[in-house]
Amino acid sequence: xxxxxxxxxDFDASRYERPNSKWVCGHSREGCPCRVGPSPSGQCRxxxxxxxxxxxxxxxxxxTWACTRPAAWGGPCKTGPLxxxxxxxxxxxxxxxRSLRARRGLVTRAxxxxxxxxxxxxxxxGNRDSFVNPRPLSRSHSGVEFARLxxxxxxxxxxxxxxxxxxxxxxGLARSAARASRASLRPASLVSEHPKDLSRMxxxxxxxxxxxxxxxxxxxxxxxxxxxxxxHQGAGPMAAVASAACTNCHGDWRRMAASRKLSEALPAGLFxxxxxxxxxxxxxxxxxxxxxxxxxxxxDHPEFRVLRDKSxxxxxxxxxxxxxxxxxxVGTVGGHPLDCAxxxxxxxxxxxxxxxxxxxxxxxxxxxxxxxxNPAMTLPHGNVAFVRAYLRSLPLQYADFASxxxxxxxxxxxxFAREQxxxxxxxxxxxxxxxxxxxxxNGKEGPTPEEAxxxxxxxxxxxxxxxxxxxxxxxxxxxxxxxxxxxxxxxTLASFNHAAHSATACTECHAAAASDRTSDxxxxxxxxxxxxxxxxxxxxxxxxxCHTYHNEQPAALAKEPLASTP
Amino acid sequence: xxxxxxWPSAMLAAxxxxxxxxxxxxxxFPRIDFVTGWVLLFLALFLTAYNLRKKVAVLPLLSARxxxxxxxxxxLLATVVFGLHLRWQIPRGPLEAILAALFAAVTLSGIAxxxxxxxxxxxxxxxxxxxxxxxxxVVMRGLRERAEALVVAAIPESGATTLADxxxxxxxxxxxxxxxxxxxxxxxxxxxxxxxxxxxxLKRYLGPVEMSSSVELAALVREKDTLDxxxxxxxxxxxxxxxxxxxxxxxxxxxxxxxxVVYAFSGGAR
Numbered sequence: 001x002x003x004x005x006x007x008x009x010d011f012d013a014s015r016y017e018r019p020n021s022k023w024v025c026g027h028s029r030e031g032c033p034c035r036v037g038p039s040p041s042g043q044c045r046x047x048x049x050x051x052x053x054x055x056x057x058x059x060x061x062x063x064t065w066a067c068t069r070p071a072a073w074g075g076p077c078k079t080g081p082l083x084x085x086x087x088x089x090x091x092x093x094x095x096x097x098r099s100l101r102a103r104r105g106l107v108t109r110a111x112x113x114x115x116x117x118x119x120x121x122x123x124x125x126g127n128r129d130s131f132v133n134p135r136p137l138s139r140s141h142s143g144v145e146f147a148r149l150x151x152x153x154x155x156x157x158x159x160x161x162x163x164x165x166x167x168x169x170x171x172g173l174a175r176s177a178a179r180a181s182r183a184s185l186r187p188a189s190l191v192s193e194h195p196k197d198l199s200r201m202x203x204x205x206x207x208x209x210x211x212x213x214x215x216x217x218x219x220x221x222x223x224x225x226x227x228x229x230x231x232h233q234g235a236g237p238m239a240a241v242a243s244a245a246c247t248n249c250h251g252d253w254r255r256m257a258a259s260r261k262l263s264e265a266l267p268a269g270l271f272x273x274x275x276x277x278x279x280x281x282x283x284x285x286x287x288x289x290x291x292x293x294x295x296x297x298x299x300d301h302p303e304f305r306v307l308r309d310k311s312x313x314x315x316x317x318x319x320x321x322x323x324x325x326x327x328x329x330v331g332t333v334g335g336h337p338l339d340c341a342x343x344x345x346x347x348x349x350x351x352x353x354x355x356x357x358x359x360x361x362x363x364x365x366x367x368x369x370x371x372x373x374n375p376a377m378t379l380p381h382g383n384v385a386f387v388r389a390y391l392r393s394l395p396l397q398y399a400d401f402a403s404x405x406x407x408x409x410x411x412x413x414x415x416f417a418r419e420q421x422x423x424x425x426x427x428x429x430x431x432x433x434x435x436x437x438x439x440x441x442n443g444k445e446g447p448t449p450e451e452a453x454x455x456x457x458x459x460x461x462x463x464x465x466x467x468x469x470x471x472x473x474x475x476x477x478x479x480x481x482x483x484x485x486x487x488x489x490x491x492t493l494a495s496f497n498h499a500a501h502s503a504t505a506c507t508e509c510h511a512a513a514a515s516d517r518t519s520d521x522x523x524x525x526x527x528x529x530x531x532x533x534x535x536x537x538x539x540x541x542x543x544x545x546c547h548t549y550h551n552e553q554p555a556a557l558a559k560e561p562l563a564s565t566p
Numbered sequence: 567x568x569x570x571x572x573w574p575s576a577m578l579a580a581x582x583x584x585x586x587x588x589x590x591x592x593x594x595f596p597r598i599d600f601v602t603g604w605v606l607l608f609l610a611l612f613l614t615a616y617n618l619r620k621k622v623a624v625l626p627l628l629s630a631r632x633x634x635x636x637x638x639x640x641x642l643l644a645t646v647v648f649g650l651h652l653r654w655q656i657p658r659g660p661l662e663a664i665l666a667a668l669f670a671a672v673t674l675s676g677i678a679x680x681x682x683x684x685x686x687x688x689x690x691x692x693x694x695x696x697x698x699x700x701x702x703x704v705v706m707r708g709l710r711e712r713a714e715a716l717v718v719a720a721i722p723e724s725g726a727t728t729l730a731d732x733x734x735x736x737x738x739x740x741x742x743x744x745x746x747x748x749x750x751x752x753x754x755x756x757x758x759x760x761x762x763x764x765x766x767x768l769k770r771y772l773g774p775v776e777m778s779s780s781v782e783l784a785a786l787v788r789e790k791d792t793l794d795x796x797x798x799x800x801x802x803x804x805x806x807x808x809x810x811x812x813x814x815x816x817x818x819x820x821x822x823x824x825x826x827v828v829y830a831f832s833g834g835a836r
Contacts, residue, residue: 005692005693005694005695007694007695008694008695008696008697009695009697009705009708009709009789009793010705010708020621028700028703029703029743030703030707031703031704031705031706031707031708031710032704032707033703033704100699100804103808104804104807104808104811104812107808107812108811108812108815110812111812111813111815111816112812112815112816112819114816115815115816115817115819115820116819118664119819119820119823122660122661123823123827130660131659131660131661132659132660132661132827132831133659133660134657134658134659134661134662135657135658135659136658163830163831173826173827173830174826174830176829176830177825177826177827177828177829177830178829180829180830180832181829185597185600185829185832189597190595190597190600190601190604191595191597191601192595192597193594193595193596227596234658244593247593248593248594248596
């Protein structure tokens with residue numbers, strides 16, 4: 001078994017070493033430590049190898065000195081004590097050395113002292129801001145421009161602009177930490193799903209970002225700015241708000257239940273949405289608020305409400321997308337088929353579509369001509385009174401047309417005008433019938449002109465206002481056209497950017513080619529959006545792609561001071 | 567076999583539980599970083615307590631062997647918690663970077679020490695000649711005295727000083743104190759073989775008496791070499807603690823500062 005191994009050296013195993021002693025005999029290195037060893041304070045205590053003992057035999061008065069050297073150290077020496085009772089073997093003094101363990105303790109204390117010194121250096125004075133900064137600030141809160149703003153706002157306090165305790169010295173830091181550990185960072189809050197509060201740091205945020213504290217009146221618990229907006233994540237733009245910041249509440253049934261309760265109890269006026277530019281589709285807020293549980297857009301985001309509620313487009317304008325996009329005779333302009341972009345053009349910001357105007361999109365086909373013999377004679381659009389005034393001044397309009405467009409002199413123009421008006425009256429019977437024909441004819445129904453022997457149910461040759469508009473006629477007020485109201489925004493709680501979707505064909509999202517009624521809402525469904533805006537689709541599906549957290553606080557809500565917790 | 571696999575299995579299970587719990591909790595608990603931080607600090611203090619346990623050996627707090635095992639595996643578990651706390655990213659702030667570097671250094675030195683505490687005893691057992699570290703100088707002195715006595719005794723008997731001269735020139739420094747530390751740490755036998763080879767070469771010049779003494783002298787050289795091996799290995803085994811323990815206390819100091827700074831600066835923040 002022991003083949004090849006060295007034998008255990010011969011040594012006295014009975015001698016007890018003290019590895020925990022701080023000092024060892026200086027002679028240990030040479031292998032001959034003294035028996036007594038150094039004092040606990042490291043002083044050499046070497047004297048002699050033993051303390052002789054006086055041995056008195058019975059009847060003996062003088063006695064003899066006996067060596068007391070222990071057996072472990074060689075036993076009594078041969079020489080024995082000196083006659084005067086002193087040991088004959090003096091031990092040479094040494095310079096005690098620290099034991100290995102003591103040296104390790106020394107190194108440990110030195111390392112600890114160095115660490116504390118480094119910390120004191122880093123945490124004191126001008127070094128602290130850079131020493132404790134976990135990561136660079138975003139460019140929103142750093143750089144020359146921010147420094148200028150910060151100087152004007154807070155007198156150039158650096159980190160204290162947000163961290164109000166950072167300038168209070170080491171003791172102040174400790175006190176601040178202790179306070180925080182008892183308040184906003186108390187142990188229970190660390191394992192809470194909703195530990196946020198509006199605290200002093202939020203006050204710092206709101207000092208510059210005013211009116212950003214409000215989300216909705218039915219928020220059950222306030223949320224700290226830093227829950228969503230994470231600073232110190234590195235230079236560059238501020239980190240995008242993660243969806244988890246939203247679903248932290250909107251995916252929590254308890255919070256949503258609390259909000260639902262509040263929403264039902266609070267007056268509806270508190271939830272009025274701040275003005276959205278343009279004419280928007282007015283969808284009433286659900287009584288329980290927007291408290292559906294949502295954990296991800298693709299997974300459980302509810303269908304857009306206008307589609308879910310099957311809200312029709314209440315616009316009174318009569319428009320048939322299918323007819324215009326079919327590519328037949330109707331759907332061409334100058335021989336080219338109509339497409340979406342012919343009417344729908346992006347606004348200046350390229351985010352939304354600009355309102356469709358008659359002049360830009362319709363007049364090319366719907367010229368509002370009432371006299372086939374003079375195609376250039378067209379009615380004005382957009383104002384009933386203007387149309388009526390135009391019709392009632394036809395002699396003047398024809399004379400003006402004759403002089404401008406046909407180059408006639410005044411006498412010729414007057415004669416031309418009389419002839420044309422006479423012709424129209426022959427066709428329509430009277431001025432009132434002409435006016436009724438212009439306003440009420442829709443190309444299929446309406447007053448019938450008497451031109452060309454068309455009698456009874458024959459179709460009007462005039463595509464009047466009623467072709468596209470809802471027109472009524474009363475004896476007292478005459479014609480009345482209901483102004484069309486085409487919503488520019490359908491999803492008023494979300495934003496959209498058409499320019500960002502320019503790579504996608506319109507018809508991939510909007511089923512316009514299949515729509516023949518104005519009441520059809522041609523919004524894409526949530527599922528259509530989620531085809532791309534999902535983990536699978538690859539496009540961003542963060543809540544902030546469409547939604548904004550911050551809302552204007554209704555005046556009816558009292559401005560409550562922020563809770564001031566450390 | 568089953569018992570040997572129990573600790574790694576338990577550690578792997580605990581690490582998986584930590585990672586799983588973190589993944590589940592992270593979306594729900596905004597202050598999960600505080601939790602992982604406190605867990606990490608608790609683990610660090612627990613691991614440090616092993617050193618205190620050694621100092622108060624009289625207390626009936628399980629055996630040192632169990633403590634060492636727990637210390638080792640919990641230390642590895644702490645590295646997982648450390649990664650979770652840092653979200654597997656390298657910190658960039660000076661305070662946090664130093665703290666992370668200290669933690670990494672403590673961990674690496676601990677792993678190195680763990681490996682040494684397994685490898686060195688095996689090597690020493692293989693070499694034989696077990697002896698407590700504190701006794702090595704005494705035994706070394708005894709060997710030197712025996713070698714010198716052997717050489718001196720051979721002079722009158724053989725009437726020659728060949729062996730004595732060789733001893734003075736080549737073996738006296740070897741016997742006078744610890745030798746060949748680096749060779750022993752690196753596992754090299756070149757120094758020993760060199761000396762033995764020189765003794766072998768010397769034999770052609772020795773008479774019968776000195777020849778007999780040279781054989782004994784070679785045995786003493788081997789014995790001294792084993793002693794040097796023990797000293798080098800035991801010193802290495804004790805020496806890595808000169809890195810591990812001081813770094814641990816430095817890390818704890820930085821960790822305490824980190825806690826204070828985080829609490830002072832995060833009041834009200836996430």
